[in-house]
Amino acid sequence: MAAVDLATHPGHLARRLQQAHYLLWNTMVSEEITSPQFAVLNALVAEPGLDQRTVGERVGLDRSTIAEVISRLGRRGLLDKVRDPQDGRRFLLRLTEDGVRTHRKLTVRTARMNQVFLAPLSPAEQTVFFELIQRVADAAEGLRNPAEPLAAQG
Amino acid sequence: MAAVDLATHPGHLARRLQQAHYLLWNTMVSEEITSPQFAVLNALVAEPGLDQRTVGERVGLDRSTIAEVISRLGRRGLLDKVRDPQDGRRFLLRLTEDGVRTHRKLTVRTARMNQVFLAPLSPAEQTVFFELIQRVADAAEGLRNPAEPLAAQG
DNA sequence: GCGGATTAATCAGAGTACTGACTATTTCGG
DNA sequence: CCGAAATAGTCAGTACTCTGATTAATCCGC
Numbered sequence: 104m105a106a107v108d109l110a111t112h113p114g115h116l117a118r119r120l121q122q123a124h125y126l127l128w129n130t131m132v133s134e135e136i137t138s139p140q141f142a143v144l145n146a147l148v149a150e151p152g153l154d155q156r157t158v159g160e161r162v163g164l165d166r167s168t169i170a171e172v173i174s175r176l177g178r179r180g181l182l183d184k185v186r187d188p189q190d191g192r193r194f195l196l197r198l199t200e201d202g203v204r205t206h207r208k209l210t211v212r213t214a215r216m217n218q219v220f221l222a223p224l225s226p227a228e229q230t231v232f233f234e235l236i237q238r239v240a241d242a243a244e245g246l247r248n249p250a251e252p253l254a255a256q257g
Numbered sequence: 258m259a260a261v262d263l264a265t266h267p268g269h270l271a272r273r274l275q276q277a278h279y280l281l282w283n284t285m286v287s288e289e290i291t292s293p294q295f296a297v298l299n300a301l302v303a304e305p306g307l308d309q310r311t312v313g314e315r316v317g318l319d320r321s322t323i324a325e326v327i328s329r330l331g332r333r334g335l336l337d338k339v340r341d342p343q344d345g346r347r348f349l350l351r352l353t354e355d356g357v358r359t360h361r362k363l364t365v366r367t368a369r370m371n372q373v374f375l376a377p378l379s380p381a382e383q384t385v386f387f388e389l390i391q392r393v394a395d396a397a398e399g400l401r402n403p404a405e406p407l408a409a410q411g
Numbered sequence: 412g413c414g415g416a417t418t419a420a421t422c423a424g425a426g427t428a429c430t431g432a433c434t435a436t437t438t439c440g441g
Numbered sequence: 442c443c444g445a446a447a448t449a450g451t452c453a454g455t456a457c458t459c460t461g462a463t464t465a466a467t468c469c470g471c
Contacts, residue, residue, distance in 0.1 A: 105302060105360070105361060105364065106299050106300075106302040106303035107299055107364055107367070107368075109296055109299065109316070110387065110391060111371075111387065112367065112371060113274075113278065113371060113374055113375060113386070113387075113390075114275070114278040114279075114282060114292045114371075114374075115292070115296060115316075115317075116387065116390045116391060116394065117271060117274040117275040117278050117390070118275055118292070118293070118317070119317050119390075119394040119398075120267075120271040120274075120390050120393060120394045121268070121271040121272055121274075121275050122317060122394075123393070123394045123397030123398055124267060124268040124271055124397065125268075126397065126400075127397055127400065128268060138268045138269070138272070139272070142263055142269060145260050145261055145263065146260075148259060148260040149260035162263070162269075163269075163272070163273050163276060206259070207259060210259060210261055213261070213266065214261075217265075217266060217267060217268075219400075220267055220268075220393065220397060221267060221393065222396070223392045223393055223395075223396040224389060224392065224393065228389055231385060231389065232267070232389045232390075232393070233264065233265065233267075233270065235378060235382055235385065235386045235389070236267075236270045236271070236273075236274050236386075236390075237264060237270060238377045238378065239274060239277070239374065239375065239377055239378065239386070240270065240273040240274045240277045241377075242376070242377040243277030243278065243280065243281055243374060244273075244277055246280075246281065246373075
């Protein structure tokens, strides 16, 4: 009997947390626009004219995934994609009016959903919740991209 | 400028946390066996002979996903699947020797990985981290399956 | 013991997410 | 200015994740 308790495995908890969120999003926010899609809309509201790669960086999606998400949003007429005249490798992204409207509508619903989602925690606990998750995620992302070249190691 | 700060959105944080975990798992634990696959192996070490649906329940995966995960583990010879003679709808699952060996090996590596992943938090913070995530996830899952029929509600 | 409801599993379809290989374009050293 | 390196984006392949529809087997009321 060498089984472990998955409740002490942060990866397992992270997955369960995300699943629970996905479910609530589906019922309280939108069945069409997903959470990552909303994140992309949001990034383009904040900084219109970003290129695809940078949007991915802002919302934490790799080049392949961001390409698919953007292609879906484009098909639904929520954003436009034009070649950068200054750099023919880039596509510049900008929300359509419909995209802006959709973002506005979902922003309200998302706020409501977050309240329900976090309701089991007191305001003080919510602050801790955000802070701890962020610290763990930031640190792990840091392991990925070693900013400074490491010195010799055995 | 109506953009929101995604750092205050638990869904976004959950996704980032999971991605960070995925990455670390890949480098520190296994490139072949994924974290959900390990969860299935673990469930079958704890309770050999479970059926597919129950395994899904234990690890938090729906019927479709668990079917695919199990089919992959079966293809790799890590588990066996036999019809329940008592109930012809069910498949009973049991790890092969190779499956048990793999679980044992990954258990060690997973423990190491969890230490690295949680290193940014003090032991006290780690406890809080687990507790808060679990409470939020449990509550959201509870919204999904109303255990007892609710009384009248306005 | 027949027939409808329930339950276990599969299948089709959509979306997210990664890696590795490739193409197109730009940048920069000589 | 030419060619190598770097960069943006695409494509193929794999895996996870959900929903809704379908199939097969069991359960249960009569």
